Amino acid sequence: MATELLWRVSRDRCLMVGLIGLMSVWFGGCASEPPKSSGATMTPEQVRSHADKGFDKLKQEEQHRTVSPAGAH
Secondary structure, X not given: OHHHHHHHHHHHHHHHHHHHHHHHHXXXXXXXXXXXXXXXXOOHHHXXXXXXXXXXXXXXXXXXXXXXXXXXX
16 A cells, blocks of 8 residues: 555656656747848859858958068968
């Protein structure tokens, strides 16, 4: 009889913990903001512009390396 009571109490406790966990996940998921679109889709013009800026920066760095003395690095 005592073992049956202990089994029933532990079963009820497990159910309560499971329900509380499920509810907290459910409420936490509903409370968070939906992801906003970050504008990750870029137009070909934007891609070209970013690439041009990157290449210009690389060209400037190359020019600075060739102008600076070899022993400076």
